[in-house]
Amino acid sequence: MFITACKLNPAGVCLHANVTHKRRKTMLDKEKQQLLKEFADQSDKLFNLKIIRTDSFTGEIGEFVASNQFGLKKTDRVTRAVDGIDSKGNKYQIKAKVIENEKLNNGIGKLDIDEIDFLVIVYFDLIYRPKKIISIKSNQLPKGKVGISNKFLNSIKYDTIEENEIKIPISQRNEILKFGRLYESLRKFGIIRSRRIVGDLGEFYACQQLNLILNENKNEKGVDAYDKNGIKYEIKTRRVYESGRRTGKSRRLNNLVGKDSKFLIIVTLDRSFNCSGMWLMPMKNVVNPKSAHLQIVNTTPGVKKIIKSKIAWLD
Numbered sequence: 001m002f003i004t005a006c007k008l009n010p011a012g013v014c015l016h017a018n019v020t021h022k023r024r025k026t027m028l029d030k031e032k033q034q035l036l037k038e039f040a041d042q043s044d045k046l047f048n049l050k051i052i053r054t055d056s057f058t059g060e061i062g063e064f065v066a067s068n069q070f071g072l073k074k075t076d077r078v079t080r081a082v083d084g085i086d087s088k089g090n091k092y093q094i095k096a097k098v099i100e101n102e103k104l105n106n107g108i109g110k111l112d113i114d115e116i117d118f119l120v121i122v123y124f125d126l127i128y129r130p131k132k133i134i135s136i137k138s139n140q141l142p143k144g145k146v147g148i149s150n151k152f153l154n155s156i157k158y159d160t161i162e163e164n165e166i167k168i169p170i171s172q173r174n175e176i177l178k179f180g181r182l183y184e185s186l187r188k189f190g191i192i193r194s195r196r197i198v199g200d201l202g203e204f205y206a207c208q209q210l211n212l213i214l215n216e217n218k219n220e221k222g223v224d225a226y227d228k229n230g231i232k233y234e235i236k237t238r239r240v241y242e243s244g245r246r247t248g249k250s251r252r253l254n255n256l257v258g259k260d261s262k263f264l265i266i267v268t269l270d271r272s273f274n275c276s277g278m279w280l281m282p283m284k285n286v287v288n289p290k291s292a293h294l295q296i297v298n299t300t301p302g303v304k305k306i307i308k309s310k311i312a313w314l315d
Contacts, residue, residue: 028191028274032189032191033272033274035182035185035186035189035191036186036191036272036273036274037272038182039179039182039183039186039197039273040271040272040273042175042178042179042182043055043057043179044271045175045179046061046175046176046179049172049175050064051064051172051175051176052064055197055198055239057179057183057195057197058096058097058098058124058128058195059094059095059096061096061122061124061128061176061179062094062095062096062097062121062122062124063083063084063094063096064172065096065122065130065133065166065168066083066084066092066094066096066120066122066133067083067084067094068167068168068169069133069161069166069167070084070086070092070120070135071086071087072084072085072086072092073085073086080112080115081093081112081115081116082115082116090117090118091115091116091117091118092116092117092118092119092120093111093112093115093116093118093119093120094120094121094122095108095119095120095121095122096121096122096123096124097121097122097123097124098123098124098125098126098128098195099123099124099125099131100125100126102150103149103150104121104123104132104134104148104149104150104153105147105148105149106121106147106148106149107145107146107147107148108145108146108147108148109144109145110144110145111141111142111143111144111145111146112143113138113139113141113142113143114138114143116138117137117138118135118136118137118138119135119136119138119141120133120134120135120136121133121134121136121148124180126180126184127177127180127181127183127184128176128177128179128180128183129163129177129180130163130166130168131163132160132161132162132163133160133161133166134153134158134159134160134161135158135159135160135161136156136158136159137157137158140156140157140158141156183195183197191204192204197273198237198238198239198269198273199235199237201237201267201269201273201275202235202236202237202265202267202269202275203224203225203235203237205267205275205278206224206225206233206235206265206267206278207225209275209278209306209307210227210233210265210280210306211227211228212225212226212227212233213225213226213227213228220260221259222234222258222259222260222261223259223260223261224261225265231262231263232260232261232262232263233261233262233263233264233265234256234259234261234263234264234265234283235264235265235266235267236253236256236264236265236266236267237266237267237268237269238251238253238266238267238268238269238294239268239269239270239271239273240268240269240270240276240277240294240311240314241270241271241276241311251293251294252291252292252293252294253266253291253292253293253294253296254290254291254292255290256283256286256289256290256292257289257290259283259289261283262282262283263280263281263282263283264280264281264282264283264286265278265279265280265306266278266279266281266294266296266297268294268309268311268314270310275307276307276309276310276311277297277307277308277309277310277311277314277315278305278306278307279297279303279304279305279306280303280304280306281296281297281300281302281303281304282300282301282302285300285301285302285303286300287299287300294314295313295314297309297314298314
């Protein structure tokens with residue numbers, strides 16, 4: 001857990017309201033920075049092996065495993081609903097979930113069964129070892145939303161592929177497991193608390209830097225943190241760095257409409273997942289909140305630069 005009253009964070013820094021400005025800026029010690037660097041190196045390796053294409057790690061690894069298993073051709077990332085197409089032209093939507101037990105709970109929203117022939121769900125253990133794949137024909141599914149559970153699965157027909165039947169080339173399997181072990185180390189160190197590593201780190205850095213309290217109520221959408229006066233903050237994080245992997249400047253901050261937070265904090269991370277920029281701005285001043293561009297850090301009235309950016313076009 002990142003921030004609780006009268007406790008220390010994983011880097012050993014007091015997070016109470018009287019913590020000094022100098023100590024709050026420490027953020028991560030060298031050991032944890034090294035762990036993040038190793039994680040970044042391994043994520044780049046998965047990218048180079050064409051296992052992942054974005055920082056949505058669980059979903060991307062799930063798509064790789066399913067595509068390999070069913071012989072699918074991956075679609076473009078912007079393709080609506082369809083993630084892969086097999087040799088017969090059947091269209092697949094692929095979901096992935098990390099589980100700690102045999103309960104196959106998984107809530108899936110915006111399921112467009114008219115666009116697909118199969119829904120495939122890949123289940124992983126904590127280090128991304130694939131444990132089970134289920135394949136459901138679209139005519140067995142409701143449109144829109146579905147709660148996948150053992151009870152639901154008992155009520156329909158579907159196919160199951162067990163762990164020993166899942167085919168992944170050994171070299172790629174080993175690299176995925178190495179990635180998973182690093183991911184689990186980040187969690188055990190308390191650096192992250194979920195599979196949303198980019199978002200978790202942005203919240204961690206913002207709360208340390210501005211002495212905020214992380215919101216533990218996951219049902220309160222659009223409110224990531226509070227200050228000591230109860231003022232609400234939303235925190236958006238993007239990983240931005242100059243490389244052949246990331247060449248464009250068209251980075252978006254979607255879904256800022258109708259939020260209760262008074263302030264928006266924007267955090268950027270560098271290749272090694274360290275904080276490389278931070279801005280604070282009144283939420284009401286954000287132009288085009290439905291799909292704002294990351295460069296609003298340069299144009300929003302009332303914006304305050306908390307940490308100077310290392311990216312030229314954001315400074």
